Amino acid sequence: MLLPVILSGGSGTRLWPLSRDKHPKQLLALTGQLTMLQETVRRLDGFASASTACGPALIVANVEHRFMVAEQLRATGVDGARIILEPCGRNTAPALTLAALVAARKEADPILLVMPADHVVDDRAAFHAAVAVGLAAARAGAIVTFGIVPTRPETGYGYIRTGAQREDGALALSAFVEKPDAERAQHYVASGAYLWNSGLFMMRASVWLKALGVLNPAMAAACVAACAAAADETDFIRIDADAFASCPSDSIDYAVMEKLVGDAGLGVDGVVVPMSAGWSDVGAWDALWDVMEKDDAGNATRGDAILEDCCDSLLYGGDRLVAGVGLNNVIVVETADAVLVADKSRTQDVKKIVNRLKAEGRSLADTHRKVVRPWGWYDSIDFGERFQVKRIVVNPGAKLSLQMHHHRAEHWIVVKGTAEVTNGDKVLLLSENESTYIPLGHVHRLANPGRVPLEIIEVQSGSYLGEDDIVRFEDTYGRAPN
Known part of the structure; x- marks a missing residue:
């Protein structure tokens, strides 16, 4: 059995202001109609192997994103997927270990195909061909990584030095190399001996756990303890927070793969399969520009955008018209509450802006003005001293928690439904x-009994309007009382 394991725990800080901690890039539709998570879940569609069937995906996600992940899977028509909820981020090696432990409980030593949820792969056929080569090596007991055939001297990726070709079509691993300078990348x-390090892996569950x-x-002991105390709910596998908090944080490369180069004394081979499938990790705005369609002057646009005498630039609009005049090598990104303007060669530094926002305690690093909830969403369309106005949409059949506020009253006006x-x-x-x-202190609840989305305008007034002024008495979605 081949099981896709999708790692969906990243934050995508270099794609701010579109990507935020509570709505990261893997949950956004950056390059098409589907989100990056949805594209990743569908990446094995059509894969055919005479000896190995594909099983349902395992998604490892942050507990904060659980309802968005579940809704995106439902909207894509994915059946049988299981969502493992990390109570805190501990990097990719513990995430894979949780998936391997869960998979081993359900299947007889399945082969795991490990994919980050925030990568782009344009050529699905080429991806499937590489997976088929890796499958033979993984079935024989190797731990496989996939190396991307370089298309340019790239300083933003780590590299893998390859060795001799094996009978199964994979290559031996000679070394992992950190991000080089421009001369070394050239x-x-x-x-021809180096590949980009993709972060894609394949191995048997038992082989990973042994290594x-x-x-x-x-790390292994902490993950075993966290899984042993996990709560297996209808939609989620909720990992025990106390046990997982003690787990060391490390990547798959550092925890295991780099130690397989040469003789690790494990009897486990580390191998690499070359892949040329239109891959990108879309790690920053320049990488997104690179994979988007462009006009004759090298400009890429999304949303309502007008360009005049611009070249090699990206204009990414959300709610408003974005117009550019005389731009060269510039990134412009517009959202409802923030605008980014950056030199395309400096997009790695966007994370410095996010760090400053966090240091200043500003919510712009964490959330959008429009916030997704398990029952629908709300958009804070206006606010001032002692008041806030929200547009709220409740999905058919959904309802908010039965709740009360200590510091605010609310007026609700039904717009639709x-x-x-x-x-x-x-x-x-x-x-x-x-x-x-709704007077201050009244217990209240909003529900949509109909078959169409309910839309209301909510006007809040009071001395404190923060989202933490909520006392929950009943909640369909298992959220904390307050």
């Missing part, structure tokens, strides 16, 4: 253009 590409147990026993409102000891139905008032 040498690597010219030599990690020898090379990093503290039908609202079922619990207000103190009363329950009433409101139609379009009808409204109600």
Whole structure:
């Protein structure tokens, strides 16, 4: 059995302001209609192997993203996928270990295809061909990584030096190399002996667990304990937070792969399969520009954008028209609450802006103005001293928690659909253009009993309007009481 393991724990800080901690790049539709997670889940569609069937995907995600991940899988029509919830980020090696432990409980030593959720692969047929080569090596007990055939001297990626070709079509691993300077990158590409390090892997679950147990026993033990105490819910596998908190943080490369170069004494080979499939990790705005369609002057656009005398630039619009005049090698990204303007050669430094926002305690690093919730979403369209206005959309059949606020009152006006409102000891139905008032301290709930989305305008007023002023009494989605 071949099981896709999709690692969906990244934050994508270099793609701010579109990517934020609570809505990271893998959950965004950056290059098409599907989000990057949805594209990754569908990447094995059509893969055919005479000896190995494909099983349902395992997605390892941050607990904060659980409802968005589940909704995106549902919207894509993915059946049988299991979502493993990390209570905190511990890098890719523990994430893979959790997946291997869960997979080993369900299947007889499956082969795991490990894919980050935030990569682009344009040529699915070429990807499938590389997977087929890796499958033979993994079936024989090797740990496989996939190296990208370089298309240019790139200083933003790590490299893999390859060795002799094996009978199964894979290449021996000679060395992992850190990100080089421009001169060294040119040498690597010219030599033909180096591949970009993709972060894609394949191995049997038992082989990974064996290797990690020898090379990093503290990590292995923490993951075993966290899985043993996990809560297996209907939609999620919730990893035990206390046990997982003690787990060391490390990447797959550092924890295991680099130690397989040469003789690690494990009896486990590390091998690399070359792949040329239109791959990109879309790590920053220049990388996104690189994979987008461009006009004759090298410009890429998304959304409502107008360019005049511009070249080699990216204009990425969200809610408003973005116009550029005389731009050369420039990135412009517009969202509802922030605008980024950057030299395309400096996009790696966007993370410095995010670090400053976090240091200043500004929510722009974490959330968008429009916030996705398990019941729908809300958009904070205006705010000032002692008031805030939100546009709220509730999905058909969904309802918010039964709750109360200590510091604010709320006015609800129905714009579209039908609202079922619990207000103190009363329950009433409101139609379009009808409204109600929720006094401070009243227990209340908003629900959509209809078959179309419910849209309301909420006006909050009070001394404190933060999202943490919520006392929950009942919640369909298992969220904390407050």
